[in-house]
Each structure stands twice: as C-alpha cells, then as structure tokens.
Amino acid sequence: MTRLSADPSAFDVALFGEAMLLLVADQPGPIENAQAFHKRTAGAETNVAIGLSRLGLKVGWASRLGTDSMGRSLIATMKGEGIDCSHVICDETQKTGFQFKGRVTDGSDPPVEYHRKGSAASHMGPQDIDEPWLRSARHLHATGVFPAISASALQAAVKSMEVMRAAGRTISFDTNLRPTLWPSTEVMREQINRLAAMADWVLPGIEEGLLLTGHDQPEAVARFYRERGASLVVVKLGAAGAYYDGEDCGTGFVAGFPVAKVIDTVGAGDGFAAGVVSALLEGKPVPEAVRRGAWIGARAVQVLGDTEGLPTRAELDAAGL
Numbered sequence: 001m002t003r004l005s006a007d008p009s010a011f012d013v014a015l016f017g018e019a020m021l022l023l024v025a026d027q028p029g030p031i032e033n034a035q036a037f038h039k040r041t042a043g044a045e046t047n048v049a050i051g052l053s054r055l056g057l058k059v060g061w062a063s064r065l066g067t068d069s070m071g072r073s074l075i076a077t078m079k080g081e082g083i084d085c086s087h088v089i090c091d092e093t094q095k096t097g098f099q100f101k102g103r104v105t106d107g108s109d110p111p112v113e114y115h116r117k118g119s120a121a122s123h124m125g126p127q128d129i130d131e132p133w134l135r136s137a138r139h140l141h142a143t144g145v146f147p148a149i150s151a152s153a154l155q156a157a158v159k160s161m162e163v164m165r166a167a168g169r170t171i172s173f174d175t176n177l178r179p180t181l182w183p184s185t186e187v188m189r190e191q192i193n194r195l196a197a198m199a200d201w202v203l204p205g206i207e208e209g210l211l212l213t214g215h216d217q218p219e220a221v222a223r224f225y226r227e228r229g230a231s232l233v234v235v236k237l238g239a240a241g242a243y244y245d246g247e248d249c250g251t252g253f254v255a256g257f258p259v260a261k262v263i264d265t266v267g268a269g270d271g272f273a274a275g276v277v278s279a280l281l282e283g284k285p286v287p288e289a290v291r292r293g294a295w296i297g298a299r300a301v302q303v304l305g306d307t308e309g310l311p312t313r314a315e316l317d318a319a320g321l
Helices: 044-054 069-080 131-135 151-166 185-196 206-213 218-226 268-281 286-300 313-318
Strands: 011-016 020-028 037-042 059-066 084-091 098-103 112-115 137-143 170-174 232-236 241-246 250-255
Touching: 011 044, 011 151, 011 268, 020 069, 037 044, 037 069, 037 098, 044 059, 044 069, 044 137, 044 268, 059 069, 069 084, 131 137, 131 151, 137 151, 137 268, 151 170, 151 185, 170 268, 185 206, 206 218, 206 232, 218 232, 218 241, 232 268, 232 286, 241 286, 250 286, 268 286
Parallel strands: 011 059, 011 137, 020 098, 059 084, 137 170
Antiparallel strands: 020 037, 098 112, 232 241, 241 250
C-alpha cells in the first residue's frame, strides 16, 4: 500500500469520499444497447472538490483507490485538477469502484448503474481520519453519499465532522441521498439527519427534504434543520432555483438560471454546492452565494459528464459571480 506525497500547507476545504470511473453511453436508450462509452470521473465529493479547485480554492481530498487502471486514471485526474491527494491510499488488494450512465433526450435523470460494493473506498474507516491534516483545513464539505457506502465509512464521516466541530471549523453537508446504498429508508433518514445536525450549512434538495423531514415546502424543510442547529439551510428547487434560511441573512428565494436544453442532470447538485460553499468561504452574502450555486448548477445540466460544466475562476469572473 502506498501513500502519495504530502503537501504540508493548509487547505481551504477538505473532503472525504469515493471517486469512481464513469462510463457514459454514447447514445440514448438502455445502457445495455450502448456500443461505446465515454470515460469520465464520478463521485459527489470529487465533483465538489474539482469545482472548488477550479475556482481557485486549495482543496484536499482523502479516499482509497485500487492500484488498477481505473484508480490510476482517477488519481491522475484529481491531481491534474490541482487537488491535494496526499491522503488517498492506493491499495493493491482492493478494487476501484465504477459506474455506467445512460443517456436521455427528455431532460429526465439518466439511468445509472453502480459497481461499487466492496470497493476500496468502502473499506475506509475512522482510522483513515488524519486529524492534524483535517484540522489544517478551514472547512469540511461532507455529503450523504460517503457514509452510505459502508458502516465503517459512516463512522469515518461522523469522526471527520466531530474533529472539525471540536476545532471550531465550519462544515457544509449536502444530504445527497442514495437509498439503494442504505439498509433501509429508516436507517438512511436517521443517519443523514444525524449528520446534518452536526453541520453549519445544510443543502437538501426539496424531494430529499420530503423524505427526510416529512415536509414538502422549502420553508418547512429549512426550519426542520435550523431547529436542529444549522446556521444556514439552502433548499435546492431544481430549475426554480433555491430557498435559503439563515441566522444572519433571514429567508428568501433565488431564481434559477434558464437552460435551453437539459443534457444531463447528474452533477448539478454538486455544482450548486461548489458554488455556494466557495462564495461563503470568500465572505459573499448568502443570496450571492446561492445565486452562484444556481448558475453553476445550470451549467452542469448542459453537458454530458459530471464535471465538464464546472467553471474556472476566469469564467466565474466573466459572468460577474
């Protein structure tokens, strides 16, 4: 097992999570009918890491990969994006996860088929949390995907948030539900809400909010998490934009950005998170942060892969965001 070389400098954001090789079908229709696939990267946390790094933030990502061709491809991609991978363990005894994604033409969510059970990342646990490295970041971004991949990953997610809370750092949490990865809906609801209660900024989608809180209105979803300790809740409303509720900013809606044609909805929420988190860490007001998130989310749905629509800092500046 090899650990890549460390970078001793501090980070803006640290993330833990699974990267997967993504194979996107070259034509619409059932995945099994595709004759060729385009190779991309996938993973909620890695999508956000790439989004933040492109905007000029210093990002550290921790994970486990196999030493197979997929793992080598993924680590090269992440390093190529300027992300510190010193805490990615490359384990020759484990396999890297991957997924297939189909294509659709009607703007609906494309079919996705995961091959990640027992992957290298699913073997992560609390022992993989390097506390000094983690505390060298000023912010932790977490999602509901990493804790879903195994019981030990859940323990690692809890520990990472406990460490950052104790250190007085800020934490953002995207609920990012993956029901098929959890033992049951009840366990998922309990554990996701447990993690959300440890975060400062909570970013649920409106449909996720209904499943997690029993409420179908954004105001009620936001109030649910504010009452449990979040200082800011931003409820994603898809094309309609987002609703925010914060202790310092009050409440309000931010409209979505119009999109002429939706190509692929996967990754939009991760782009939204990268926009909101980056702006808040830059000290932007909440409405401006949410507007940035909505703009990046709109860009993300207009491209085939999960990260191709994530902007550079120059593109963000050109848009006035």
